[in-house]
Amino acid sequence: MADRRSPAQRKALQQAQRAAGAxxxxxxxxxxxIRRRGFPYRAPTVPFGVTVPEEASGLxxxxxxxxxxxxxxxxxxxxxxxxxxxxxxRVLTDPEIVGVDRLADLQRLEEPPPLIFTPNHHSHLDTxxxxxxxxxxxxxxxxVAAAADYFFDARWKATLSALALNAIPIDRGSTxxxxxDLTREMLEDGxxxxxxxxxxxxxxxxxxxxxxxxAYLSGRTGVPVVxxxxxxxxxxxxxxxxxPKRGRTQVVFGTPITPDEGESTRRFGARIxxxxxxxxxxxxxxxxxxxxxxxxxxxxTLTGPEYxxxxxxxxxxxxxxxxxxxxxxxxxxxxxxxx
Amino acid sequence: MPRPxxxxxxxxxxxxxxxxxxxxxxxxKLPADxxxxxxxxxxxxxxxxxxGAIRHALLNPIxxxxxxxxxFAGMKLTIAFDDVSLPLPKMRRPDLRQRIIEQVLTMAxxxxxxxxxxxAALALHRRMHxxxxxxxxxxxxxxxxxxxxxLTQHDxxxxxxxxxxxxxxxxxxxxxxxRAAESDLLVYVNINLVAMDGGWKSTATxxxxxxxxxxxxxxxxxxxxHSFMDQHRSELHKSNWRMGKVMREHGPNIFQIETTLxxxxxxxxxxFLSKREWEWNAKDRGLFLASSKSLDRVPDRMAxxxxxxxxxxxxxxxxxxxxxxxxxxxxxxxVYEQQLVEVQGQTDIITMGIPYICPYNVHSIMNPILxxxxxxxxxxxxxxxxPLVRKGGVVIMTHPTPNQFHPVHHPSYIxxxxxxxxxxxxxHEMSKKWERQYAEDDWYRHLYKTSxxxxxxxxxxxxxxxxxxxxxxxxxxxxxxxxxxxxxxGFVPASSLNDALEIASDVVGxxxxxxxxxxxxxxxxDVK
Numbered sequence: 001m002a003d004r005r006s007p008a009q010r011k012a013l014q015q016a017q018r019a020a021g022a023x024x025x026x027x028x029x030x031x032x033x034i035r036r037r038g039f040p041y042r043a044p045t046v047p048f049g050v051t052v053p054e055e056a057s058g059l060x061x062x063x064x065x066x067x068x069x070x071x072x073x074x075x076x077x078x079x080x081x082x083x084x085x086x087x088x089x090r091v092l093t094d095p096e097i098v099g100v101d102r103l104a105d106l107q108r109l110e111e112p113p114p115l116i117f118t119p120n121h122h123s124h125l126d127t128x129x130x131x132x133x134x135x136x137x138x139x140x141x142x143x144v145a146a147a148a149d150y151f152f153d154a155r156w157k158a159t160l161s162a163l164a165l166n167a168i169p170i171d172r173g174s175t176x177x178x179x180x181d182l183t184r185e186m187l188e189d190g191x192x193x194x195x196x197x198x199x200x201x202x203x204x205x206x207x208x209x210x211x212x213x214x215a216y217l218s219g220r221t222g223v224p225v226v227x228x229x230x231x232x233x234x235x236x237x238x239x240x241x242x243x244p245k246r247g248r249t250q251v252v253f254g255t256p257i258t259p260d261e262g263e264s265t266r267r268f269g270a271r272i273x274x275x276x277x278x279x280x281x282x283x284x285x286x287x288x289x290x291x292x293x294x295x296x297x298x299x300x301t302l303t304g305p306e307y308x309x310x311x312x313x314x315x316x317x318x319x320x321x322x323x324x325x326x327x328x329x330x331x332x333x334x335x336x337x338x339x
Numbered sequence: 340m341p342r343p344x345x346x347x348x349x350x351x352x353x354x355x356x357x358x359x360x361x362x363x364x365x366x367x368k369l370p371a372d373x374x375x376x377x378x379x380x381x382x383x384x385x386x387x388x389x390x391g392a393i394r395h396a397l398l399n400p401i402x403x404x405x406x407x408x409x410x411f412a413g414m415k416l417t418i419a420f421d422d423v424s425l426p427l428p429k430m431r432r433p434d435l436r437q438r439i440i441e442q443v444l445t446m447a448x449x450x451x452x453x454x455x456x457x458x459a460a461l462a463l464h465r466r467m468h469x470x471x472x473x474x475x476x477x478x479x480x481x482x483x484x485x486x487x488x489x490l491t492q493h494d495x496x497x498x499x500x501x502x503x504x505x506x507x508x509x510x511x512x513x514x515x516x517x518r519a520a521e522s523d524l525l526v527y528v529n530i531n532l533v534a535m536d537g538g539w540k541s542t543a544t545x546x547x548x549x550x551x552x553x554x555x556x557x558x559x560x561x562x563x564x565h566s567f568m569d570q571h572r573s574e575l576h577k578s579n580w581r582m583g584k585v586m587r588e589h590g591p592n593i594f595q596i597e598t599t600l601x602x603x604x605x606x607x608x609x610x611f612l613s614k615r616e617w618e619w620n621a622k623d624r625g626l627f628l629a630s631s632k633s634l635d636r637v638p639d640r641m642a643x644x645x646x647x648x649x650x651x652x653x654x655x656x657x658x659x660x661x662x663x664x665x666x667x668x669x670x671x672x673x674v675y676e677q678q679l680v681e682v683q684g685q686t687d688i689i690t691m692g693i694p695y696i697c698p699y700n701v702h703s704i705m706n707p708i709l710x711x712x713x714x715x716x717x718x719x720x721x722x723x724x725x726p727l728v729r730k731g732g733v734v735i736m737t738h739p740t741p742n743q744f745h746p747v748h749h750p751s752y753i754x755x756x757x758x759x760x761x762x763x764x765x766x767h768e769m770s771k772k773w774e775r776q777y778a779e780d781d782w783y784r785h786l787y788k789t790s791x792x793x794x795x796x797x798x799x800x801x802x803x804x805x806x807x808x809x810x811x812x813x814x815x816x817x818x819x820x821x822x823x824x825x826x827x828x829g830f831v832p833a834s835s836l837n838d839a840l841e842i843a844s845d846v847v848g849x850x851x852x853x854x855x856x857x858x859x860x861x862x863x864x865d866v867k
Contacts (some may be wrong), residue, residue, distance in 0.1 A: 093694075098478060101433035105389055255390070286483035287441070288455070291448035 033158045034279070051228070059158060061148040061171040061179055068162035071197030072152065076138055080164050081131055089132040093125060093236055097133045099253035103226065112137040115224045115256060118214045118272055120207055120280070120302060121196035122234030125244070127165055129233060130194050133251040138192040145170040145183060145195040145213070157181055170213070172199050187221045197272065200255045201239040215269035219259050225272050227254035229279035230322045250323065252279045277302050284323045341381035344680025345615075349374035354616045357488075358836075359692030360819055361739045362642035363634045364612070367690075367836045373687075374853040377727075378615055379862035382601035383677050385654030389435075392658050393442050396596065400661030401669065406443065406594060407697050409524055412451035417522040417591075419458045419493075419546060422765040424698035425472045425530045426600055428651040432864050435598050435655060437477035439528050443596075444480070456518055457484050459492040460527070460545030462552060463787070463794035464699070466492045469508035471702070478824060479801055491518075495548040495794065502591045507581040511554035515590070516546040525591040530598050532716075533721075533861060534674045537597045538667035539583030540576065542590075549778055549796060554578060561803045562810055566720040568863050570671060573850075584662060588671060596660040597670040600653040600676060603861035609649060613860050639743070646695045647702050665707040675863065677725075678825060682727065682864045687851030688843055689728035690836070691718045691737035694859060698802065699793065704745040707824050708752050710738045712801040715808030715815065718856060724866040727854050733843040735836070740820030740828075747791055751783045755798035756827070764829035766806040774799050813846045 005013070034041050048053055058064070067073065087093060106112045115138055119130055127144055134142060148169035152158040161167035168186065170179045171231045187193060195217075197210040232249030254275050259268040277299050282290035284300075293299045305315050347353065355366035356376055369376070378446035386392045397406040410416065420436045423429075440457070447455055457480070459467055472490065473481045484490035493516050494500060502520035504513040517543070519525050527545075531537045544552060554560075555578035563574035570576040586593070605612045609630070619627070634642045657673040659666045695705060697713040705713070714736040719726065728734060744753045759773045774796060777783065783795025809815070815830040816839045825832040833839035843851065856864065 101477065102435075104431075104433050109387075140672070172793065287479035288444060288448070288483035291445055292453070295448040295451065 001152055018049055022200050025285065033137045053244050055333050061169045062150050063148070063152045063158045063162070063169050065162040065166075065168050067156075068166055073163055074140075077163060077166060082137065085128050085164070086132050089128050091126070092246055093129055093233060093249040094247070095129055095133060096248070096250045097253075098250065100135055102253055102255045103135060107137050108134055113191050113293070114138070114141075114187050114223050116187070116214050116218055116223050116224055117192065117194045117228050118276065119194070119228035119230045119251075120202075120276055121198045121200065122202045122205065122230065123237045124201070125249075126196070126201075126230055127167075127194065129230060129249060129251060130228070131165070133253075134194075136190075140191060142166060142192045142194065143168050143183075145179075145193060147172050147200060148179070150200075170195075180213075183213075184220055187217060187223050193217070193223075197269070202234060203239055204304075205234045205238060205320075206304030206312070209303070210269060210273045212265050212269040214270055215259070215265045219263075219265050219268060222254035222258065224258045226256050227272055227275035227279055228252065229276050231253075231280070231283045232279070233265050235320055252283050254279050273302070274299070284319065341383055344380040344678075345378045345451055346680065346682055347615075348372075348376065349376060356616060356857065357612070357692070358690070358737045358855075359694040359859075360737045361693065361741075362639060362695045363739075364631055364692065365737065365819075366616075367629055367737075369690075369836075369853055369855060370840070373850060375862055376857055377680055377682055377854045377862060378600055378857050379613075379860040380677060380680065382603035382653070382860070383656050385603070385656060386658075388439060389652075389655050390442070391653065393521045394462075396658045396660040397442060397446065399625065400594070400666075400808050401659055402665040403594060403661035404541045406526075406660070407446050407450060409592070409594060410447055410450035410452050411455070412522040414452055414454065415460060415521065416447055416452050416524050416526070417456045417519045418455065418526045418528065419460045419516075419519055419542070420528040421530050421536075421541070422459050422464055422492075423467045423475070423701045424464060425536065426532045426651065426653065427696055427698060428604070428647075428649045428702070428860060429474060429701070430600070430653055431476055431606075431650040432474060434475045435600075436475045436528050437480060439598070439658075440480055441474060443526055443528075446632065455484075455489065457490045458516060458519060458546070458595055459490075460541065461493045461495070462545050462547060463495055463549065463800070465787070465791045465795050467791045468702070468791060476490050484789065487822040490732075493546055494788055495552075496788055499547050505585045509578075509581060509586055510555075511578060511582055512551055513543065513585050513590075514551045515586070519546050521588055522591045524594060526594045526596065528596050530600065531674055532600060533568060533678070534570070534863060535573075535576075535669050535720075537670050538570070538576070539579040539586070539663055541595065542663075543579045543582040543586060544595060549794070551582070552800075553778075553789065553796075554582075556803060558770050558803045558806045561766070561806045564720075566722050566726070566807070570667075571722045572630050578580045580664075585607065587663075593663055594660060594838065595663040595666045596658065598655055599657045599670055599673040599677065601656045602862075603653045604651050604765065604860045606650065609677055615840070634801045639741070643695065643704065650724060678861055678863045679756050679865045680862050681724070682854070682866050685725060685729040685866065686727055687729060687847040688733045688735060688840070688853045689726075690721070690735045690853060690855040691858070693718070693736050694756045699797070700745070703748045704743050705738075706744045706749055706755060707740050707742065707828055708749075708798050708801050710736070710740050710817070710820075711828055712804045714738075715805030715812070716801065716852045717804075718858065719805070719808035719811075721856065721858065721862060722866050726811055727856065727864050727866055728812065730732035730811055731846070732811075732852070733814045733846050734808065734812045735816045735817040735818060735833075735839045735843065736820075737836070738820055738822050740817055742821060742824045744749075748793060749798070750786055750792050751777055751780070751795040752793070752801075753796040755802075759798075760827050760829075764802075764809075766809070769799065769802065795850055816842055 144165045144167045146167035151161040152169040195214050198208040229252040236247040237244035278294045281299050349369045350370045454546045496742045500517045502517040506512045523700035527541045529537045560574045565572045683835045778796035780795045787794045817825045817832045818839045822832040
């Protein structure tokens with residue numbers, strides 16, 4: 001493939017490569033005496049035939065996030081959430097938040113109970129948008145369930161996630177007891193939770209199968225689940241996109257639901273899924289149409305049509321056209337020409 | 340535990356009392372040892388699980404089948420709801436109408452009902468603005484029904500959309516909204532702010548035409564209603580109940596949903612307006628001073644904007660659904676439970692501060708006709724048993740009563756004030772001489788149907804509304820009112836409360852007893 005860089009870019013690249021080489025040599029020279037002295041100044045070599053047991057890394061699902069809920073990080077997070085995060089959400093996603101009135105009864109209480117928010121998931125922006133959209137009664141006592149293998153695989157990422165989002169690690173690969181216990185404890189301590197039942201961002205703009213974590217936690221703790229539908233973030237910064245493109249989003253909150261007596265986790269999980277799907281329909285059509293379709297079992301699924309290939313993308317484009325998704329903001333309002 | 344209503348005997352240590360004065364308020368010192376102040380009961384506890392209570396009411400109606408059992412595929416369902424005149428001040432979102440109608444619609448969707456229409460029961464009131472409909476019904480319902488033309492506002496002047504159901508033995512004709520009349524089920528969603536609301540008045544008045552309304556909105560009926568808050572002694576209600584009987588036989592099947600609110604009327608920072616003056620703390624006093632001085636200094640338009648922007652924290656205390664009369668009986672009991680205050684005996688002078696709002700000037704101007712209606716029509720009638728003031732006593736109101744009218748909302752009021760009141764203030768005479776002309780005026784009709792104007796006849800009805808009070812009182816004095824305007828209303832202007840008491844002494848002597856009704860919050864004096 002032909003190099004499309006300009007001569008000036010090529011020259012700058014060569015200079016950078018030379019500078020990196022020089023730096024590497026400098027470090028190598030400076031550390032040469034230590035390397036020559038060997039163990040214990042260097043890591044020990046491992047005898048043949050011996051397997052070194054893996055040390056607990058303290059990362060991933062084992063990362064301890066309790067420090068992030070101490071007073072100082074909490075204050076810092078408050079500033080981050082109400083400052084840069086709010087601004088970024090406003091600038092990038094221009095959210096329209098609807099359905100908060102469905103939480104009015106709980107908002108009115110002197111001590112609003114914790115809630116489990118279960119949005120669909122299309123983008124890294126979803127978390128910031130959710131935190132910005134959740135009413136103030138819950139916003140500052142909120143934890144976010146984040147993938148242990150993605151957000152907690154490196155120390156810096158784990159620190160940043162815990163500090164800025166109050167994220168707690170959730171093991172996606174297996175049903176980790178530690179993750180479940182930690183989340184349950186947080187709910188029992190009065191923290192609300194944002195958990196993505198899809199387990200990760202959508203790879204193609206349509207929803208994925210739902211996991212039962214939220215339903216399980218609600219069943220165990222009695223905390224109501226608030227179904228939430230987020231529309232638009234996939235088109236702004238979906239999976240695979242290198243940089244975000246500004247657009248419009250909608251966050252639709254549903255009525256809090258709790259498991260009925262004797263209702264299994266699986267059934268309750270399905271009910272949460274249906275509630276989010278109905279909200280998705282409501283976002284695209286209207287309240288009455290969504291209710292009628294829900295009653296007749298014809299609510300469009302979150303996972304999109306069965307078929308694959310371009311027709312699926314075509315259907316997604318159609319869906320986005322009807323919703324707020326992907327509708328870019330026009331810079332400067334259109335005006336009639338001055339006559 | 341909320342404290343019940345209370346009658347305070349004024350003595351020398353009683354602090355000055357807050358009187359509403361239009362878009363402002365003032366403190367007045369009532370004469371000691373012969374004055375008393377009636378305070379409203381404190382707000383009852385609201386229902387915590389409102390959605391649960393609504394659902395329970397719909398599934399367990401009084402003397403009717405549960406709502407889901409009355410819904411079926413292929414039926415024609417109409418949901419009518421109270422207009423912008425209720426509640427006052429407007430309630431915080433989500434409004435109760437939204438919450439109830441959303442549940443009704445959910446049940447309708449489950450039953451496969453496709454043909455649904457929503458109607459604002461305006462009677463002869465002005466059409467609601469879009470933002471008012473959104474406030475009452477919520478964005479979800481508005482966005483779903485309004486663009487399809489399925490959310491309409493009752494038009495009492497559209498002969499094609501009115502249905503004649505018959506007449507009572509007394510000759511009262513019943514003509515109501517055609518869509519409602521021809522529905523398989525009419526669900527009426529009501530908010531009962533006072534005991535006068537609800538029952539057959541919801542449908543027989545809210546969805547009726549002028550032809551129908553004139554049978555009970557007339558001076559004879561109003562003068563014979565003692566009071567509007569006491570259904571059994573109100574000719575207005577008896578007429579509506581007679582009409583209801585005809586509607587039951589010839590009209591649609593009605594599923595009435597009635598709600599009652601507590602008297603939690605003013606939110607922060609206006610909470611002090613609901614408190615008893617001697618319980619005002621430093622914050623309350625500071626807020627009173629700051630707000631009263633500010634409201635006095637800002638232009639009227641801005642003061643109205645501030646006050647009409649108040650969203651009351653009042654909340655649901657009861658909801659009942661089912662057969663109209665059975666439901667209304669329970670509703671009325673619940674309203675009484677919240678609002679009744681026992682008062683011993685009548686008084687020579689009744690004083691009342693007229694606030695910035697009444698049912699007919701929401702987001703609008705309290706014009707002189709409405710000042711009269713609020714004082715003599717509403718506040719005077721806040722009694723059960725007998726009026727607070729004795730026959731021939733004096734009514735003293737406080738209100739600036741400027742000669743101001745909202746040209747869009749109240750066009751016929753302007754002509755009524757200039758033309759009719761210049762001729763007569765006697766309800767019977769104006770009824771005979773002028774009413775028909777205003778009621779059938781094409782321009783007023785046009786504005787009522789297409790703009791946001793009250794019906795041409797509405798100022799007459801407001802005047803009739805106060806006819807019992809006018810007939811009962813020996814003199815009506817307005818403190819702080821514009822003298823020319825007040826005289827045109829047929830009342831006496833006074834610059835201060837002391838002046839007003841001096842003027843009143845011609846009628847009630849030098850040492851009259853005085854009763855001040857401290858409302859809002861709303862109360863009903865149970866006069867023994």
